[in-house]
Amino acid sequence: MSAELLVAESGSIRYHDGTDVDPLLSPRPFLTARTAGGVAATAVGPDDHRHHLGVSVAIPDVNGTTFWGGRTFVRGEGSRMLANHGRQVERSREAGEGRVTQELVWVAPDETPLLDERRTIVARAADEGIDVLWSTVLTAAHGAVSVGSPQTNGRDGAFYGGIFWRASFLTGRVRCAGGEGADAAHGSLSPWLAVDGPGVSLVATTSNHDMPWFVRADGYVGFGPGIAVTGRRHLDAGEELHLDLRVAILERPPLDPAAVARRLST
Secondary structure, three states, rough: EEEEEEEEOOOOEEOOOOOOOHHHHHOOOEEEEEEEEOOEEEOOOOOOOOOOOEEEEEOOOEEEEEOOOOEEOOOOOOEEOOOOEEEEEEEEEEEOOOOOEEEEEEEEOOOEEEEEEEEEEEEEEEEOOEEEEEEEEEOEEOOOOOOOOOOOOOOOOOOOEEEEEEEOEOOEEEOOEEEEEEHHOOOOOOOOEEEEEEOOOEEEEEEOOOOOEEEEEOOOOEEEOOOOOOOEEEEOOEEEEEEEEEEEEEOOOOOOOOHHHHHHOO
């Protein structure tokens, strides 16, 4: 089942419940996007990383359970396929034109609940395309949790995890406030990120100003604010973690990405 958020001249956004996702990919709801011209802005289950599902909340390590999917990086051993794949289970959903609000529980392989989540996704037409605004609140409602990434487990630079956008193209031009190129953006706290591919340009911003951007633009293109970067992030019982990612989907690179980011924040 999927909930169609917005289909208009400005583009097409669809939200999928993820119930038919392979268990080894950590089943979870995800969003897909296309421009008005029909160019895909997201990739789902690509050959290079089958566990990449458009736009989703994906975390590689929550108390040892992966909600990212695929292999887990183990310190001293490298990437291994483990029997540690969790899933996000829907408790409720309210859908209307251009908006979905959803409550979920994140469960370990043995069905132990680890996190509760409330997410709101808004899709709205903009002058030059379409905006996607994703906000999530994760709550350690079932006891304290420890959140990690491949980097905190020993793989340098691989601090992905959080709201993650997998783009449809395999190489792209990256810009940020600090300069051009993925090296300038990756690990930065830039207030905006621009990623350009064939027929589609993505401008992103977030209010998570303490979370550096994870950015990759060679081999595949993907980005998102990283939750666990310099060390594991611990949530005490009952503690909340607020995440958001706001992305403008355009058909051509903007001359002033910072101005687009400011619009997204209003």
